[in-house]
Amino acid sequence: MPVAMLILACALWGVSFPVIKALDLEQTARLPEASKVFLATWLQMARFALAAAIMIPLVARQMPSRREWAQGIWLAAWGGLGMALQAWGLGYTEASTSAFLTQAYCVILPLVACLKTRRAPTARVMIATALVILGGAILSGVRPGELKIGKGEAATLAAAFVFTFQILTLENPKYEGNRGLPVTFAMCTGIAALFLPVTWFLAPDAGHLISPGATWPAFSLVLVLALVCSVGAYSLMNCWQPRVSATEAGLIYTTEPVFTAGFVLFLPVMLGQLVGGVYPNESLTFTLVAGGSLILAANVLMQWKRRPHPPAIAPAP
Numbered sequence: 001m002p003v004a005m006l007i008l009a010c011a012l013w014g015v016s017f018p019v020i021k022a023l024d025l026e027q028t029a030r031l032p033e034a035s036k037v038f039l040a041t042w043l044q045m046a047r048f049a050l051a052a053a054i055m056i057p058l059v060a061r062q063m064p065s066r067r068e069w070a071q072g073i074w075l076a077a078w079g080g081l082g083m084a085l086q087a088w089g090l091g092y093t094e095a096s097t098s099a100f101l102t103q104a105y106c107v108i109l110p111l112v113a114c115l116k117t118r119r120a121p122t123a124r125v126m127i128a129t130a131l132v133i134l135g136g137a138i139l140s141g142v143r144p145g146e147l148k149i150g151k152g153e154a155a156t157l158a159a160a161f162v163f164t165f166q167i168l169t170l171e172n173p174k175y176e177g178n179r180g181l182p183v184t185f186a187m188c189t190g191i192a193a194l195f196l197p198v199t200w201f202l203a204p205d206a207g208h209l210i211s212p213g214a215t216w217p218a219f220s221l222v223l224v225l226a227l228v229c230s231v232g233a234y235s236l237m238n239c240w241q242p243r244v245s246a247t248e249a250g251l252i253y254t255t256e257p258v259f260t261a262g263f264v265l266f267l268p269v270m271l272g273q274l275v276g277g278v279y280p281n282e283s284l285t286f287t288l289v290a291g292g293s294l295i296l297a298a299n300v301l302m303q304w305k306r307r308p309h310p311p312a313i314a315p316a317p
Contacts, residue, residue: 002243006252009236014259016229022271023221038202040087045199049192051230055185064182071175072186078166080194082159089155103136104160109250128298135294171246180239258292
């Protein structure tokens with residue numbers, strides 16, 4: 001059950017990429033004076049603020065405890081910093097390279113586990129990690145001779161390192177017994193609070209704090225991101241990830257680009273019609289099939305005939 005729920009979270013996250021692209025097309029055409037950096041920070045602020053507002057009825061009778069607030073704020077700090085580094089790095093490197101390098105956490109997590117347990121990773125983990133790296137490289141179209149480490153690549157690797165701590169925060173024994181929904185509410189509130197002053201500073205004027213979401217198509221897309229990709233996906237992550245190891249969770253999360261690759265086969269045209277822009281569908285290619293198959297094979301290998309294992313943190317009663 002935990003594995004299935006985390007895979008579902010990856011499917012929900014996969015929706016975010018075409019939705020964010022469509023939102024960028026709408027906002028860029030309507031607000032040419034707004035910088036890409038401002039629109040990116042505004043989206044994080046608006047998306048997670050709306051997600052927190054949506055969750056209020058869900059947590060009204062189970063508001064976060066002090067320990068759940070602490071975990072949620074740490075998740076917000078790591079997640080917010082990671083997304084900021086990733087967004088900044090995208091300005092200096094290709095999106096395909098960024099997607100590949102972001103998967104570095106699936107290598108970092110086994111190394112952290114080795115340091116904690118003082119034991120070498122199992123052959124199963126090593127083979128699965130290698131399959132994920134190869135599959136990610138194929139999906140992203142990255143060739144060894146073209147991969148260079150400039151400031152964009154360095155920022156993306158730093159983001160992957162930071163995302164590692166977000167995953168590990170859910171495994172921390174000090175938060176054993178925390179409830180997933182209150183933690184998610186605290187995390188969404190924290191990310192919105194983190195990006196609010198940055199968005200205010202970058203806004204051309206005070207009116208731009210509202211105008212990026214002031215049309216029905218823009219608001220609809222932000223609502224999808226808040227409800228599906230923030231409340232839905234992060235609630236599943238925060239509820240179910242503590243029941244598996246961080247290393248296993250990191251490998252499961254690499255299925256996200258596979259779902260994204262499937263969604264972009266049909267969603268872009270539909271979203272383009274919503275925003276009144278040209279957003280063509282992508283096509284099914286050998287690269288997509290080969291890369292996606294390797295990542296799926298890595299996750300099947302991790303679960304194949306595996307004995308039940310104790311969770312990282314015992315689920316709350």
